[in-house]
Amino acid sequence: MPSASSVAPDSGRPVPAGLWRDGDFRSLWLGQTVSQLGEHISLLVFPLFAVLALGAGAGQLGALRAVGQAPVLLFALPAGAWVDGRRTRTVMVLADAGRALVLGAAAVAGLLGRLGLPALLVVAFAVGALSVLFDVAYQASLVRMVDRGQLVRGNSALEGSRSAAQTGGPALGGVLVSLLSAPAAVASGALFFVLSFLSVRRIRRPEPVPERSAGSPGTGRRILAGLRLVTGDSSLRTVCLASAAFQFSFAAVTTVYLLFLPRELHLSGTAVGLSLAATGPGALLGSLLAARLPGRFGHGVVLVLAAAVGDGAFLCVPALHGSAAVTLPVLLAVGFVFGAGGQLVNVTVMAVRQAVTPDGMQGRAAATITFVGMGSAPLGSLAGGVLAQECGLRTGLLVAAAAMLLSPALMAASPLARLGRELPVGTGRAAGPSSA
Numbered sequence: 001m002p003s004a005s006s007v008a009p010d011s012g013r014p015v016p017a018g019l020w021r022d023g024d025f026r027s028l029w030l031g032q033t034v035s036q037l038g039e040h041i042s043l044l045v046f047p048l049f050a051v052l053a054l055g056a057g058a059g060q061l062g063a064l065r066a067v068g069q070a071p072v073l074l075f076a077l078p079a080g081a082w083v084d085g086r087r088t089r090t091v092m093v094l095a096d097a098g099r100a101l102v103l104g105a106a107a108v109a110g111l112l113g114r115l116g117l118p119a120l121l122v123v124a125f126a127v128g129a130l131s132v133l134f135d136v137a138y139q140a141s142l143v144r145m146v147d148r149g150q151l152v153r154g155n156s157a158l159e160g161s162r163s164a165a166q167t168g169g170p171a172l173g174g175v176l177v178s179l180l181s182a183p184a185a186v187a188s189g190a191l192f193f194v195l196s197f198l199s200v201r202r203i204r205r206p207e208p209v210p211e212r213s214a215g216s217p218g219t220g221r222r223i224l225a226g227l228r229l230v231t232g233d234s235s236l237r238t239v240c241l242a243s244a245a246f247q248f249s250f251a252a253v254t255t256v257y258l259l260f261l262p263r264e265l266h267l268s269g270t271a272v273g274l275s276l277a278a279t280g281p282g283a284l285l286g287s288l289l290a291a292r293l294p295g296r297f298g299h300g301v302v303l304v305l306a307a308a309v310g311d312g313a314f315l316c317v318p319a320l321h322g323s324a325a326v327t328l329p330v331l332l333a334v335g336f337v338f339g340a341g342g343q344l345v346n347v348t349v350m351a352v353r354q355a356v357t358p359d360g361m362q363g364r365a366a367a368t369i370t371f372v373g374m375g376s377a378p379l380g381s382l383a384g385g386v387l388a389q390e391c392g393l394r395t396g397l398l399v400a401a402a403a404m405l406l407s408p409a410l411m412a413a414s415p416l417a418r419l420g421r422e423l424p425v426g427t428g429r430a431a432g433p434s435s436a
Helices: 023-053 058-084 088-111 117-145 148-179 182-200 219-232 234-264 269-277 279-290 293-297 299-319 324-356 359-391 393-403 406-412
Strands: none
Touching: 023 058, 023 088, 023 117, 023 148, 023 182, 023 234, 023 269, 058 088, 058 117, 058 219, 058 234, 058 359, 088 117, 088 182, 117 148, 117 324, 117 359, 148 182, 148 269, 219 234, 219 359, 234 269, 234 299, 234 324, 234 359, 234 393, 234 406, 269 279, 269 324, 279 293, 279 324, 293 299, 293 324, 299 324, 299 393, 299 406, 324 359, 359 393
């Protein structure tokens, strides 16, 4: 086993003897954890406040969620090109500081009684834009920090921390909205971004950032290089298409779901938060399984089955009737299964993507897939609002939940389903830094 000071021969990166014995990895893990917690608090607080306090309808809620997701379409591709030429630590620190300031201003506006729907739209857009930068940077940061042989373990740890955020964020956000106020909930999100800022600042390891010379390609050419990489590799192309199908349908499901729970099932804000938080323990289990199952059964089998089971769990929700004592346990079970399957897919997909991507293009590969995948989410949110208005909450939720199964179907019909126990090496590996 290599020592803590050994160096990966192909990358020049230090390879720690154990991830958790490396202070920089711990700082990245902690910063990402509390940042995700702040983000998940915000993702619940804004829609709940709009529905419960402002009386927002299905169309308005869909618009609010779409505005928060629109920055992916606008900024993901340039963010990837920008991150590839800069230290990820700096990008993450700036994104955290920006989100803390925006949410702090929103909390003050709430205290002054000016946190209306227009203000929520502005805040949601700003937080979404800064989150794009943070998410692209932290995905590229891990590849610069550890050897490729540790990618699955590193991603499992980072995605496990996100599962903790999925547990605590919605639960805490729901409680704060129900017991205190929206400004208090927004202020708590700002506090977590401050904590992330302080943690990420502690990372001291130099990063192998490619040098930019006078003849280096401009941003447009760098973005095109990322697009060519993703479209030219069968694994990355399938991940991109399956992600788009999932994010579109899941955004539609979430929009209808956030209306269905309080209005059709008559759940309180706390109960809504708990039902959403149930994905967290499931995601934690999924992160643990992701460190073992792909190496035992094959990456392709795990991807397809985990996606089919996790996404299919939502199909039973439209049939629910009765009091919270009856519906809440079922919703908790659905969230747990969805979280476990989704996280197993997330960790496995990220490891596959990082393994087939050259070091100098990690940011652009992540940004391209995010652009195509998450870029479909605003359209999905709007579609969910239309479904709820035109078809009713139950029928709209059933249609949106059924559409989620398109993602595992795409993976099952592609070469991605035939991936074995070892991580693949894609054609993009040959591109190297010259493509930067």
